[in-house]
Amino acid sequence: MKKFLxxxxxxxxxxxxxxxxxxxxxxxxxxxxxxxxxxxxxAKTVKxxxxxxxxxxxxxxxxxxxxxxxxxxxALAAKGIQVEWNVKYNINEDxxxxxxxxxxxxxxxxxxxxxxxxxxxFMLQVVDDYPDIQFISCTNQGSWNDGRDNTHxxxxxxxxxxxxxxxVAGMKMQEMIDNGEITADQAVIGYVGxxxxxxxxxxxxxxxxxxxxxxxxxxxxxxxxxxWSNATEEGNAAAALADMGCVMISQHSDNTTPATTAQSxxxxxxxxxxxxxxxxxxxxxxxxxxxWSHYFEYAIEAVANGEEFDQDxxxxxxxxxxxxxxxxxxxxxxxxxxxxxxxxxxxxxxxxQVFDTSTFTIGGQPLTNAxxxxxxxxxxxxxxxxxxxxxxxxxxxxxxxxxxxxxDGIEWLNSAF
Numbered sequence: 001m002k003k004f005l006x007x008x009x010x011x012x013x014x015x016x017x018x019x020x021x022x023x024x025x026x027x028x029x030x031x032x033x034x035x036x037x038x039x040x041x042x043a044k045t046v047k048x049x050x051x052x053x054x055x056x057x058x059x060x061x062x063x064x065x066x067x068x069x070x071x072x073x074x075a076l077a078a079k080g081i082q083v084e085w086n087v088k089y090n091i092n093e094d095x096x097x098x099x100x101x102x103x104x105x106x107x108x109x110x111x112x113x114x115x116x117x118x119x120x121x122f123m124l125q126v127v128d129d130y131p132d133i134q135f136i137s138c139t140n141q142g143s144w145n146d147g148r149d150n151t152h153x154x155x156x157x158x159x160x161x162x163x164x165x166x167x168v169a170g171m172k173m174q175e176m177i178d179n180g181e182i183t184a185d186q187a188v189i190g191y192v193g194x195x196x197x198x199x200x201x202x203x204x205x206x207x208x209x210x211x212x213x214x215x216x217x218x219x220x221x222x223x224x225x226x227x228w229s230n231a232t233e234e235g236n237a238a239a240a241l242a243d244m245g246c247v248m249i250s251q252h253s254d255n256t257t258p259a260t261t262a263q264s265x266x267x268x269x270x271x272x273x274x275x276x277x278x279x280x281x282x283x284x285x286x287x288x289x290x291x292w293s294h295y296f297e298y299a300i301e302a303v304a305n306g307e308e309f310d311q312d313x314x315x316x317x318x319x320x321x322x323x324x325x326x327x328x329x330x331x332x333x334x335x336x337x338x339x340x341x342x343x344x345x346x347x348x349x350x351x352x353q354v355f356d357t358s359t360f361t362i363g364g365q366p367l368t369n370a371x372x373x374x375x376x377x378x379x380x381x382x383x384x385x386x387x388x389x390x391x392x393x394x395x396x397x398x399x400x401x402x403x404x405x406x407x408d409g410i411e412w413l414n415s416a417f
Contacts, residue, residue, distance in 0.1 A: 044304045045082045046111065049104030051097060053116035054229045054254055055089040060273040061229065061254035062089070065115050068292025075297050081304045093118030101126040105133050111303050113296075114138065116228060117199065127151055134303055138292075139199060141400035144312030152309070154295050155399040157316025159206035160347055161288030163354045164324055165270045166210025167343055168286045168336055169248045172268055174215040175333035182247060184217035190241025190267075191222045192234050192251040192258045196415045200224075200252045202394055202401035206354050207250055207270075208410055213359070214339070219409050221246060226416035229254035235261045242267050249283075259284050268331070275325035285332050287325040294321050314399035317347060353391035360407040367392065367405070 050069060054062035066087075073083045086107060088100045097119045104112050105126065113136045114123050120137035127135045127150055136152045137143050143151035173187040189211060193200045204222055211218045221244060223237040235257030238249050242265035249262040249269045259276040262269035263283035269276065271287030295313055302309035315321040327337055346352035357367045367387060386392050386402065394403050406412060 043077075043080045043082045045084060046300050046304045047084045047086065047107075047109045048300060049101075049107070049109040049112040050085060050087045051091050051100045051104070051112070051114045051116075051119060052087065052089050053091060053093065053119070058229060058231070058254050059256050059276075059279070062115065064273040064289050065292055068290075068296055071291075071293035072296035072300065075293065076300055076304075079301065081301060083300060091116075091119075093122070095122060097122035098125045101135070102129075105130045109133060111136070111300060113299075117197065118228075124151070134299075134309075136299065139400060141398055144398065152299070152311050152313070153399050154299075154310075154313040155395065155401070156290040156295075156314060156321040157395055158288065158290055158322055159202050159354055159394055159401065159403075160316045161322045161324060162203045162206040163210035163347075164340060164343060165250065165286055165288045166207035166212075167214055167339060168327065168332060169207070169250065169268070169270050170211030170213065170215035170218055171333040171336050171339060172285060172331075173211070173218060173248060176247065177215070177217070186245065186247060187215050187218045188244075188246045189218060189220040189248045189250060190238065190244065190246030191220055192237045192241070192249065192253050193222050193224045194228045194253050194416075195226065196224055196412070198404040199401045201405070202403035203252050204250070205360075205403060205405075205407055205410065206394075208407075209354060209356075209359055210343075211248075212409065219411070221411045221413055223413045224416035225253060227253075231255040231257045234258050238262055239265060256280075271325070277326065277328050281328070282331065284328060286327050289323060289325065291321055291323050294319060312399050314395050317344065355392035355394055355403065357387060357390055357392060360409070362405055362407055364408065 052062045052065060056063040056066045069085060076083055086104055086109060091097050091100050093116060101112055101123050111134045114120065115138050117139050120140040120142050123135055123137055124142065127148060131150055134150050136154055139155050140153050144153040169189060176182045177184050177187060191204045193204060208220045221241060223241055225233040225237050227233060234253045234255050238258040238261040241249060242262065247267050249258050249267055251258040251272055256276050256279045259269045259271055259280035263280040268285055269280055269283040270285050273289045275287055276284040299309050343352065369387060392403060395401055
């Protein structure tokens with residue numbers, strides 16, 4: 001009986017140990033394997049304010065910023081960063097811009113982006129009251145060296161895209177010459193410019209040099225409209241240029257009316273900020289734009305991680321910050337796509353400089369010293385020489401353009417400062 005009881009007790013102990021999983025290799029799960037401890041970290045959230053001079057209905061400048069905002073939001077979400085946007089549309093370049101910056105700051109934004117050149121003075125009235133908020137002025141030049149830690153400038157080498165769009169325009173005009181549709185002296189470009197600021201001058205000069213590289217007889221007329229975004233005046237300027245005999249229209253303005261006007265006048269067009277083929281399929285050859293998503297992603301990620309980011313940021317085709325829109329193969333000159341690939345490769349490897357000083361003159365003279373020809377001697381804030389190695393180096397010392405010279409072959413019909 002005692003032996004039976006002992007055997008029974010031993011069996012109970014073995015079963016108890018098995019039930020408790022006490023065998024080697026069958027240890028109970030460690031506390032760290034508890035599902036409650038394996039949850040992924042919560043996503044970071046950044047509140048971003050965006051102040052826009054227009055709205056997405058312009059299908060141009062502000063619409064391009066909205067595209068950048070949406071693409072950056074998607075890219076950041078994949079990195080675990082959520083963005084809460086507060087966008088203010090149709091803000092004027094006046095005290096209303098200062099008010100918009102204050103409102104966004106008071107609403108808890110971590111980062112505030114101003115998208116127009118004329119916004120910066122009003123932004124700078126506000127920034128000292130909010131030292132923990134980062135402020136960005138796009139396309140401008142007063143923030144990056146102002147001694148503050150929370151102000152930034154950003155732009156892109158859009159002159160590269162302008163040059164390439166000019167190549168497309170020049171090839172079309174040269175084809176028209178070769179086909180007997182126009183004479184060589186009728187290869188005239190009409191350009192609708194917002195203001196006679198360096199940003200605009202740099203862009204249309206690059207465009208003209210691109211056109212002239214493939215159509216040597218090309219000349220250009222520029223009509224300034226005194227506004228970044230006035231659809232009616234932009235259309236009127238394009239109409240006037242076409243009536244003067246311009247066979248190609250381009251623009252540094254925010255709306256699509258130069259494209260639609262060009263089509264109504266039976267001339268060709270290249271655009272800015274958006275693909276304008278949809279509104280002018282018989283006229284618009286190509287466009288170029290800044291892809292702001294790259295910069296937005298970079299700056300917002302830095303804020304999310306509590307990191308510093310560049311006070312002055314500038315990239316171009318090297319990282320996709322400047323892109324071309326689709327080429328309208330139905331109306332582009334034969335061989336345009338191949339020529340574009342050739343020129344893009346030359347820009348990429350440095351064998352082609354957009355502002356190569358051997359390709360243009362000023363008053364019949366070559367450019368050797370930018371400051372000797374500048375009335376205020378202040379192309380760059382650090383007073384460095386912009387001409388070296390045979391080229392004017394645009395956006396080299398600061399992101400904002402500073403090429404403001406009037407070269408031969410380009411006629412300014414008016415000035416709008």
